[in-house]
Amino acid sequence: KAGVTQTPRYLIKTRGQQVTLSCSPISGHRSVSWYQQTPGQGLQFLFEYFSETQRNKGNFPGRFSGRQFSNSRSEMNVSTLELGDSALYLCASSLAPLSEQFFGPGTRLTVL
Amino acid sequence: AQSVTQLDSQVPVFEEAPVELRCNYSSSVSVYLFWYVQYPNQGLQLLLKYLSGSTLVKGINGFEAEFNKSQTSFHLRKPSVHISDTAEYFCAVSGGDQGAQKLVFGQGTRLTINP
Numbered sequence: 001k002a003g004v005t006q007t008p009r010y011l012i013k014t015r016g017q018q019v020t021l022s023c024s025p026i027s028g029h030r031s032v033s034w035y036q037q038t039p040g041q042g043l044q045f046l047f048e049y050f051s052e053t054q055r056n057k058g059n060f061p062g063r064f065s066g067r068q069f070s071n072s073r074s075e076m077n078v079s080t081l082e083l084g085d086s087a088l089y090l091c092a093s094s095l096a097p098l099s100e101q102f103f104g105p106g107t108r109l110t111v112l
Numbered sequence: 113a114q115s116v117t118q119l120d121s122q123v124p125v126f127e128e129a130p131v132e133l134r135c136n137y138s139s140s141v142s143v144y145l146f147w148y149v150q151y152p153n154q155g156l157q158l159l160l161k162y163l164s165g166s167t168l169v170k171g172i173n174g175f176e177a178e179f180n181k182s183q184t185s186f187h188l189r190k191p192s193v194h195i196s197d198t199a200e201y202f203c204a205v206s207g208g209d210q211g212a213q214k215l216v217f218g219q220g221t222r223l224t225i226n227p
Contacts, residue, residue, distance in 0.1 A: 004155070033213060043202065043217035056214050090155055097213045103148075103155035 002026065004093050004104035012110045018079040021107045025072050025093030032074040033101060034066060037088040046089075049074055050097055078109075086111045114139040114205050118218035125193055126226050133188040133221045135203030143207040145186040146215065147177055150200045159201075162186065173197070198225045 005024045013019050025032050034046040045058040049068035066076040072093075078085055088108050092101040119134040137143065144163050148156040160171025167179040177188045186203060200222050204215040 031213060033215075035215070035217075042219045043204075043215075045214045045216070048213045050213075058214070092156075094213070100158055100161070101213075101215070103157070105153075105155045 004091055004102055006089075006091050006104040006107050008107060009105065010108050010110075012112065013081050014112050015081055015083060017081050018077065019081060019109060020075055020077045021089055021091075021109070023074045023076075023091030023093070023104060025074070025091075026102055029093035029095055029102075030072050031094045031097055031099075031101075032068055032072065033092045033094075034074070034076050035090045035092065036060075037090060037106070038084075038086070043090075046076065048097075055097070081111045083111050085109065114143060114207075114216050116203050116205050116216055116218035118201075118203050118221050120221050121219065122222045122224065124224045124226060127195055128192050130191050131189065131193050131197075131223065133201050133203075133223065135186045135188065135218060137184050137186065137203075137205045139184075139205060139207075141207070143205045145177075145179060146204040146206070147171065147175070147186075147188050148202045148204060148217075149173075150202065150220075152199075156202065159188070193223075193225050195225050195227065197223060199223060 007022045031050045033048040037043045047066045048056040052068045063079045068074045088106040090106045091104045094101045117136045125131045146161045147159040162179045170176045200220045203218040
């Protein structure tokens with residue numbers, strides 16, 4: 001069974017641009033969560049989706065948004081990029097809330 | 113709100129020696145506890161988890177952890193480490209008022225195994 005896939009793996013953008021990251025969960029998994037990892041702040045929760053509904057949201061500005069499609073694939077969008085948005089963005093999928101989360105390899109975003 | 117403190121940012125150990133990575137959490141309600149490992153340029157892999165029941169939890173790659181409610185700790189141990197254990201280890205908590213699915217992570221402990 002294929003694992004969680006994230007595309008693209010690497011991305012370079014400039015300040016003020018917007019970016020969309022994609023996550024394909026493990027087949028059959030309906031819950032997807034997103035995390036941001038930076039050297040300074042560590043791993044921080046962004047959002048969680050289950051059956052196309054956002055169930056939980058972390059403490060990030062409104063520039064960060066996400067959605068989940070009917071096939072459970074998820075996207076996150078960051079608008080008006082800032083230098084501080086440079087990070088590894090990790091997606092995790094699980095069968096349902098409370099079950100084990102499997103992480104993808106991440107998308108490394110660099111904002112210049 | 114819940115929080116996790118990993119007491120050591122770096123732990124150097126010689127190969128075949130035992131190791132303990134320390135983790136303390138704060139929460140006013142029952143929580144679930146996890147240890148994840150991250151190898152360079154990779155995502156997170158679950159080592160073990162405590163949901164309920166026995167306080168001694170065994171995981172993959174020979175790791176185990178003990179949940180201590182009175183000391184709010186969940187330390188990770190391995191009796192004999194290998195070079196391949198070199199990685200960053202994260203303790204995490206979920207549940208309680210933060211919701212079951214949201215993981216709150218510690219800052220990580222970089223484990224370096226020296227030959």
